[in-house]
Amino acid sequence: MTRRFLTAILALLAVGLVAAPAAAAFPERAVRIIVPFPPGGSNDVITRLLAQRLSEIWKQPVVVENRAGAGGNVGAEGVARSPADGYTLLLAAPGPLAINPSLFQRMNFDPLKDFAPVALAASVPIVLAVNPQVRATSVAELIALAKAEPGKLHFGSSGAGSTNHLAGELFKTLAGINIVHVPYRGAAPAMNDLVAGHIPFMFDNMPAVRPQVAGGRIRALAVAGASRSSLYPDLPTMAEAGVAGFEASAWFGLVAPAGTPADVMKVLVETTAAVLKEPGIGARFAELGAEPGTVSGEAFGQFLKAESEKWSGIVRAAGLTPQ
CATH class of the missing domain: 3.40.190.10 (Periplasmic binding protein-like II)
Incomplete structure (x- = not known):
């Protein structure tokens, strides 16, 4: 009887009729978000606000780690080379994600190939x-x-x-x-x-x-942007102040290592996008002079491509040569 039972189970497994154990829900342990700049800057402040809320939702620690160097390349490369499991993320400004390929002759990672886009976290x-x-x-x-x-x-x-x-x-x-x-x-x-x-x-x-x-x-x-800030409505734009054609703005984006499993990416993208829509987060960002991001997943990936093209044009216009 035992032999027949085992034979039947093995046969069912062979044709896939017995389901494999369900994958554990992400995240099961602490998640790290690398900020590729020192503490105290805008990137750091925005990341810590987002990390606190993600930690509350996931009921797991979300630890912010500052890893500065080479215009953000040190921290970004570390994330690009991390295991693609969703437990090490990068929240960075345009430098390492869109600008540096135009300024550095050698980079040990490709921002558009080595990262999976999660969300535009904020624009400032x-x-x-x-x-x-x-x-x-x-x-x-x-x-x-x-x-x-x-x-x-x-x-x-x-x-x-x-x-x-x-x-x-x-x-x-x-x-x-x-x-x-x-x-x-x-x-x-x-x-x-x-x-x-x-x-x-x-x-x-x-x-x-x-x-x-x-x-x-x-x-x-x-x-420096195209329009005045609601926080300083009397402050002119650079163009209004006499520098015609001047427009520059900053943003912060969250990415994971390329190859991160689809189910993990789904959690990262959906949770982050939901957090950025929360009125409380919007109010906290507004106090800082920032606006929550509105694109995530593949839409954010397209945004990164467009930003790379935009900033490479500014680098050329400024006459900067790669170092």
């Missing part, structure tokens, strides 16, 4: 800000200062290839001025030096700029 305006000691209360006055002393005015950024860096290069090109780029290992160190007066100005993301403006530690001159 870029703001031109100066140290209060700078004798410029408008964009026109800052341009005049730069023209009076060519090569003497420095601007900081979160690193070579960042949107903040390229916004400065675009300013240099369109305004016809000679200014010098000072790259930092992240936006927070650059902002610290701006506040301290070690650099006169920089372009930075709204979430990092707003508290410093509120405290009177820096002065905002203009927003």
Whole structure:
């Protein structure tokens, strides 16, 4: 009887009539989100808000790990080379996801091939800000200062290839001025030096700029996007301030290693998209000057391709050569 029973079970398994054990629900353990820049910047702040909410929903820790270096390439490469199981993710600015292939001669990963798109997490305006000691209360006055002393005015950024860096290069090109780029290992160190007066100005993301403006530690001159910010409705755009054709904005995107299983990607995409639609998250992002992303999955993949083409054009227009 036993032999007959076993024979029957084996026969059923052979033709697939006995279901295999169901796969465990994702996630079963802690998830890591790598931020490829130092703590304190806009990327870091947005990631921590998202991670906290995902942790509450998944009932598993979602740990944020800062892994800076090479304009975001160090952290991004680490995620690209991680196991494709959904437990190590990257939440990055355009640098490592769309810009760096145009600025680095050698990269050990391909942003469009080595990552699976999860969601556009947030978009944020870029703001031109100066140290209060700078004798410029408008964009026109800052341009005049730069023209009076060519090569003497420095601007900081979160690193070579960042949107903040390229916004400065675009300013240099369109305004016809000679200014010098000072790259930092992240936006927070650059902002610290701006506040301290070690650099006169920089372009930075709204979430990092707003508290410093509120405290009177820096002065905002203009927003770099196509329209004014609701947080600073009296602040002109760069185009309105006299720099025709100027438009630059920042965003943060969540990706997983390419090859992550479809069922895991489904959880990542659907949960993240749902979180970004929550009124509470929208309100928290708005307080920072950010807007939740509205595209996910393959739509976000198409967004990344379009951004890569856009920023490569800006790199060429600025005359930057790959390092």
